[in-house]
Amino acid sequence: MADINLLPQDDATNGWNNILPTRIPNLPLTDAVSADWVIVGAGFAGLAAARRLAENRPEDHIILLEAQELSGAASGRNAGFAIDLPHGRQLQDELSVMPRHTRLARSAMDYLQHQVDTHGIECQWSPRGQYHGAVSAHAFKTDIEPFASILDQLGEPYRLLDRQQLAAEIGTSYYHGALYAPGAILMNPAALVRGLGDSLPENVTVYENSPVIQADYGGTITLTTNTGSVQARQLILGTGIYTEDFGFYKRSLIPIALSASLSRSLTIDEQKALGGQEDWGLTPVGMPGVTMRYTQDHRILIRQKVEYGPGCRRSDAYRKRLRVVHQDRFNARFPMLPEVTMEHTWTGFVCAAQNQGHGFGKVADNIHSAVCQNGIGVTKGTISGLLAADLACGRDNPLIADLQSLGTPNQLPPQPLLGLGVRANLAWRHWMGRAEK
Numbered sequence: 001m002a003d004i005n006l007l008p009q010d011d012a013t014n015g016w017n018n019i020l021p022t023r024i025p026n027l028p029l030t031d032a033v034s035a036d037w038v039i040v041g042a043g044f045a046g047l048a049a050a051r052r053l054a055e056n057r058p059e060d061h062i063i064l065l066e067a068q069e070l071s072g073a074a075s076g077r078n079a080g081f082a083i084d085l086p087h088g089r090q091l092q093d094e095l096s097v098m099p100r101h102t103r104l105a106r107s108a109m110d111y112l113q114h115q116v117d118t119h120g121i122e123c124q125w126s127p128r129g130q131y132h133g134a135v136s137a138h139a140f141k142t143d144i145e146p147f148a149s150i151l152d153q154l155g156e157p158y159r160l161l162d163r164q165q166l167a168a169e170i171g172t173s174y175y176h177g178a179l180y181a182p183g184a185i186l187m188n189p190a191a192l193v194r195g196l197g198d199s200l201p202e203n204v205t206v207y208e209n210s211p212v213i214q215a216d217y218g219g220t221i222t223l224t225t226n227t228g229s230v231q232a233r234q235l236i237l238g239t240g241i242y243t244e245d246f247g248f249y250k251r252s253l254i255p256i257a258l259s260a261s262l263s264r265s266l267t268i269d270e271q272k273a274l275g276g277q278e279d280w281g282l283t284p285v286g287m288p289g290v291t292m293r294y295t296q297d298h299r300i301l302i303r304q305k306v307e308y309g310p311g312c313r314r315s316d317a318y319r320k321r322l323r324v325v326h327q328d329r330f331n332a333r334f335p336m337l338p339e340v341t342m343e344h345t346w347t348g349f350v351c352a353a354q355n356q357g358h359g360f361g362k363v364a365d366n367i368h369s370a371v372c373q374n375g376i377g378v379t380k381g382t383i384s385g386l387l388a389a390d391l392a393c394g395r396d397n398p399l400i401a402d403l404q405s406l407g408t409p410n411q412l413p414p415q416p417l418l419g420l421g422v423r424a425n426l427a428w429r430h431w432m433g434r435a436e437k
């Protein structure tokens, strides 16, 4: 029996969500019910697992339990990049490993593309690609040029842009230069998560605002919420950073807090002053750097701040301070938009492993997991949920071996060493990349 004490409680300030029309959530669980399968967590992982199970087993009844509303947690509050190329620390992997990341990510993107097309999900889905921007000449040399060399070896297309060329495409001349790669897809992640959750097949029943507070893994699995319970033969966990209380990956998952702000829509005059393309997305080379989006509804996203996030809570005062920093970063990059202010500021909690492993696979009899996407969950969450469903159903899929080969999260040192270590590591990376602010 596992008591689940750390429950998701995300703030209500997610801009992607708040600019969408009001949605009526599915009812919470209020009875004792049974099903063939139960999935916990309706992020990218849980949603993909539910859909794939329904495809694999059309006769089975599947229940999806979500603690909050759809799009409440990290999957609905990220920067909205579906990234196909090796990213961040994956670039330190052996060259032979990198095509696996790409294969997994592109399969996820195809799967998502199919849902967006089939169900007409309106989420500003945009196959626009991605800029990797360096503020300093130094970072261009130490990060962008080696990245280009890796892409050469992988046979992946890209373009290098100098300051003027980049400014012509995205409006700001703040960056020394960038690498543009065409494969990434941009979207409003909250709209995508809502659309995926609201278009699940009929044999899936979704209960929102239904946090699981107790799990019993006897012969039959029993999950209890405050107002009901589910009994099922099989369980898939898509619970992200909240997984340890379910009894799995103990002391292996690192909670990371990431924050973002979204501006108001630019006026027509402001759009002209900015110039550049209809929409775009840029990711930074260093940790203190800023991820930016210009959206199809003419808003600018600033994603900045990476922190250790145990407890998965942040205060209004924290977000207020953060907005000032985000506005400052915005002003430095967009002096041609002096009147534009940040309207929404939020934080989300993601799950990372020290060794970048994935919490994917069979974790006990009749229990599978698809957790720990190491900060790139649009693609990795989707593919691990899909593959967890295939693995649990015994469906052969060569991508399972690809994902398994990336390893599982390693054991971490106990507290307080862990907290000290993670904070020191992040502080060091912020210091090393300070020129990219």
Ligand SMILES: Cc1cc2nc3c(=O)[nH]c(=O)nc-3n(C[C@H](O)[C@H](O)[C@H](O)COP(=O)(O)OP(=O)(O)OC[C@H]3O[C@@H](n4cnc5c(N)ncnc54)[C@H](O)[C@@H]3O)c2cc1C
Binding pocket: 004, 007, 008, 040, 041, 042, 043, 044, 045, 046, 065, 066, 067, 068, 072, 073, 074, 075, 076, 077, 078, 079, 080, 081, 082, 083, 210, 211, 212, 213, 238, 239, 240, 241, 242, 257, 258, 259, 260, 303, 347, 348, 349, 350, 351, 370, 371, 372, 373, 374, 375, 376, 377, 378, 379, 380, 381
């Ligand atoms: C600001 C920010 C920017 C980011 N940018 C990007 C990006 O551009 N591209 C990208 O790929 N990734 C990005 N990420 C990371 C990405 O959002 C995550 O990797 C992804 O959401 C993980 O998906 P998931 O389904 O594994 O977990 P989650 O999205 O965390 O979903 C887990 C779900 O489980 C539910 N849950 C947990 N415990 C319980 C319980 N006891 N009972 C019921 N339900 C429960 C939670 O409420 C949640 O809905 C970003 C994250 C943030 C915060």
